[in-house]
Amino acid sequence: MTDSFILGIDSGNTVTKAAVFSEAGSLISLGDCEVVRIKPRPRFVERDMNVHWQMTCQAIRQAVAQAGIDPSQIAAVTATGHGDGLYLVDEDGAPLGNGIVSLDSRSAPVIERWEAEGVHDEALKITGQMPYAPAPSALLRWIKENEPERYGRIRWVLSCKDWLRYKLTGEIATDWTEASTAFVDPDTQDYSAAALRLFGLEEMERALPEAHDPCAVMGEITPEAAEATGLKVGTPVAAGLHDVTASAIGSGVAEQGVVSILAGTFSVNEIISGEPKPSPEWYCRNSFRRGEWMNMTLSPASSANIDWFVKQCCRDAIRLAEERGGSAYDYLEEELSEAFAGDSRSVYHPFLYGSPHGNDSSAAFLGLQGWQHRGHMMRALLEGVVFNHRHHVDALRSGFHIKGARLTGGSSRSPRICQLFSDGLGLDLETVDVDEAGALGAALCGAVAVGLYGDLGEAARRTVSVSSTFSPRPQVHRTLDDGYQRYKSTIHQLRSEWRGLRGE
Template identity: 50%
Template sequence: MPSLLGIDNGLTVTKAVLFDVDGTQLSVARRRVEQLMPRPRFVERDMAGLWRATAEAIREAIAASGRDAGDIKGVAATAHGDGLYLLDHDQQPLGPGILSLDSRTGSIMERWTREGVVEKALALTGQPPHVSAQSALLAWIRKHEPERFGRIGHILSCKDWLRFCLAGTVGTDRTEASIAFTDVQTQNYSQEALDLFGLGELWHALPPVSHSAGIIGGVTAEAARLTGLKEGTPVAAGLHDVTASSLGIGGHRPGTLAVVAGTYSINEVVSAEPRIDPRWSCRNAIEPGQWHDMAISPASAANYDWFLDTLCAREQAASLADGSSIHAVLGEEITAALARPSTLIFHPFLFGSPFGDKASASFVGLRGWHKRGDMLKAVLEGIAFNHRTHVDALRDGFSFDEVRLTGGASRNPAFAQMFADVLDLPVTVTQTDEAAAFGAALCAGTGVGLYASVQHDPRDLLATATVYQPDKFRARELDRRFSLYNRIATSLQALWPDIESLAETSHA
C-alpha cells in the first residue's frame, strides 16, 4: 500500500509523519531541537543537529508505522518560515541557523523605517520587512559579520536545508521564495529588491525555484543510511509551514480564512490578485497567479505554553508521569473561570506583537481574588484577541465565509468556542492532527502522481469536523472587552520603549 512522508519542523520540535495514500495517519515521531540563545534577542539552532534529530524522527516513524520503507512513494518537508539558513560555496552550513523568533535586527529596522526602505519594500515585494526577515538578517550579518557575509554561497529557509539533507539539491519553492526578494506583481526574484536592502551582490545565492509539488531529486545514499528511507525515494520541493498548515486543513483556497494558533498567530487567505497593505504580507501562493495574504505575529499559543511552563510546572510533571493531559487537568479551572466575570485582560506579547518589537506582555486588572484559572482564561482570551486584530485587517481587504482553525490549542473545545465568539464567525476544526505535515505529504503525493493536484485531498474533512457557532451574547461581551484591550494597548505604546529601556540600565 503506498504511503507518503511529511516532515514538519517548527521552532522547538521536528516531526516525521507517515500517511496512507488515503490520508490516514500511520505514525508520527518527534524530536526536540535545542534553541541556542547566546545573547539577548539571538535565537539560533545548530543546523547539523537539526538534521540529525529529523533523521532520527524519520527512522522512528517508519518503524512505528509497521510498513516497509519501500512503500513510501514520496517525501516532502515543511518548516518555519523566515529566519535564515546559510550554506557556503562548498554547500556546508555557514554558522548556526537563525530562527524566526530572533530579533537582533531592531536597529536596522528602525533605520529602514526612517529612510523609507520599509515603505518601498511594501510596494515592491508586497510586504514590509521585519526583524526576522531574511533581508534584515542578511543586512545585520553584512554589518556585524563581514567575513561570514563574504562566504555566503546559498540562502535557504529551514525546509530547504532539510530538503538539501535528504536529496543533496539546493533550491526552494514558490511560497518560500517570496518571503523577501520577489516582485509582488511578477512573483519572480527581483534584483531591485536585493538592491533596496543593500544586498545586490547576493543574486548568485538565491536558490532556484520549483513548484511545491515538483520532484527535485531522490533520497541520497547517505540520507537513506541515516533515516531508513530507501535510496532514490522521490523528494518534492515542499513549502512554507504557514501555507502547509492551511493546505492540510483544506484552507488554501479563495473564500476561506485559515487560522493557525501555534507559536505564531497566523491568519491567511488566498487571492486571485495581489493586494498590498502594511497589515499583511502578500506572498506567492502554491499556484502561479494566486497570492497568499498572511497577517501574522509571534503572539499566539506560545503564551499558553509559557503559562504552563511557568505557573503549572508541578501539574505538567504529574501529567507526564501518569500519561494524562495537562489540558484536561486544567479544564475545570478554565471552565470555572469562564463562568464568572473578570476585570483581567492579558496582552499576549511575550515574544512579539502587531504593535512592534518594543511591545511587551502584561496582565491588566489583576486583583487579589483572581485565581490561576482566571489568569489562564485571560491568556487564552488575549491570544484570540490578537488573532482578531489580524482577522479584522484581512476583512478590510478580502471576503471569506468560512474559518478553519488549527494548532494544538484548537483541540480544546473551550478555546475553539472562544475563537468563534471573538471573531463572531462560525469556526470549523477538522480532525487533522498534523496539518502542516499532511500539507507537505499532499505535495509529495502530487509530485509522484498519486493526486491530480495539491487541492485533491483524498479525505472528507467536513464529515468529521466540528463547527463552533458564535454565541451572540458572548460575542457582544467579548467585543466590548476587545475594544478595551485595544485601548489599553494603544495607551501603552508610548511607554513600551521606556519599559524596554529598563533592561539596558547599567548597574556599574
C-alpha cells in the first residue's frame, strides 16, 4: 500500500460530500455539507451556485482534515453530481442566476406541449430518450420562453459536477456520460444538431462543452481553488461521470448483465448494453466506455420517502436514538417485525417528490384499517418503494437479459430491506461494502487518469467486493407479486384525481 489517496466529490440535490479513499478504494474520511434548496415558487427547486461552491470547499477541507494527510498525498480529484438540471454561466464564467437541481419541474408545461406536438416521439428517434421536466432540453426551452434576457446571456450550459470542476480548474468541459443527458445521438454517441433543432435550441450549440473520456485529466487545481479548498496547486482533476453512472462504478457494476439499483432520493435502475436500444421505457445514454450504453430508468420516488416518514411520524424513535445511541430504525424494528408477520393489503404510493407516472402524481396511503398500527404503515411504505423500483426493473427486463442485481444507497444497509428488494423483484441481489458509491465511482476516474489503474473496469473489480447476497423466497415473491398488482391498479384508479389533489 502506498501513501497516495484519491478524492471523490459527490454533490447531490441536498448534500455535497467529499470523500478521501485509499488507492484500494477504502473510505478514509468523509466531509459533507448541506446546500440549502431554494423554492421561490411551486415546482421551482434551485440552489445558489456560489454557495454550492463554498459548501463544496468546506466539505473538501473537512475530508482532508479528518484523513490526517497532507494535501500533496492526494493523487487526483474528481467530481460527480446530480444528473440533469442546469448550471448556467455567462461569458465571464459567472453564474446566470441560481442553479436548477433535478427535483425541479417548472418545465412541465413544455413537456406537455411537446407530447401533444409529437416532439417526444421524434426525440426518442434522435436522442434515444424522451425529455422530462428536469432535462436540460426542457429547462432551456422554458428559460428561452420565460426568461429571454437570461437565455441570451448563456455562454456555457453546465451540469452540477461540471460547474464544480470549472471552479476547481478554470476549465470548461464535460464527459461522455453527462453530455448524453439531452442532446446526443445514441448511434454516434456525439452531440446532434438535429436534437437542438427539434427542441428549438439551435443557438445553444456553441454553449455545449466539449465531451471527453471520464478518465481524462481535464485540468489542475488552480491557486484560487487551492486557497479555497486546501488542496495542492497542480493536483490533477479528471472529467468525471454523471452521478448514476458513478454510483454503478462505485458499486462494482462495470459489465453487462447486472442491473445497478440505487435507492436514494431517486429510484435509479440501470444496465449496460453493447448496442443502443432506445425505448420509451428508459433513457439510452452513453456509458463510461465508447461503444457501450447505459440504459437507465429512474424517478424521484425511493428511500427519501422512508426518511420523510421517520422524521414526521417516528420522532420517539429519533429521540431514543439520540439518547441511547444507534439508529432510529433500530427502535422501530419490533413494530416492523409484527407488521410483516401477518397479512396486510395496505398500499403506499411513494410519490412525495415525483413519479414515473406523470408530473401530477402525489403520495398516498390506501387501505389502512383501524386495527393497524404504525408498523403496518412502514411496511406499506417499504413495499411501495420496492414496487416503484420493480416498475423500472420490469421495463429493463423487457429489453435486456438481467442475471442479477446490485443494490446501493442507504437502504442497502438494512438486511430486511435488501431481502424485500430480492423478494419483490424476484432477483438474486448483492450488496457491497461501500458506503459512498457515487464518490468512489468519481474518485476511481481520477485513479485511472493518473495511472493507478488501467481502466474503470479494472478499478471497479479491484476496489469493490460483495458483502451480502440475497435470494428471492418463492412464497414471499408470490405474495408481493399480488401486492404489486394492487399497487398498479390503485395507481391507475387515482391518476385522474392527481391534478385536483395538487390544487393546481
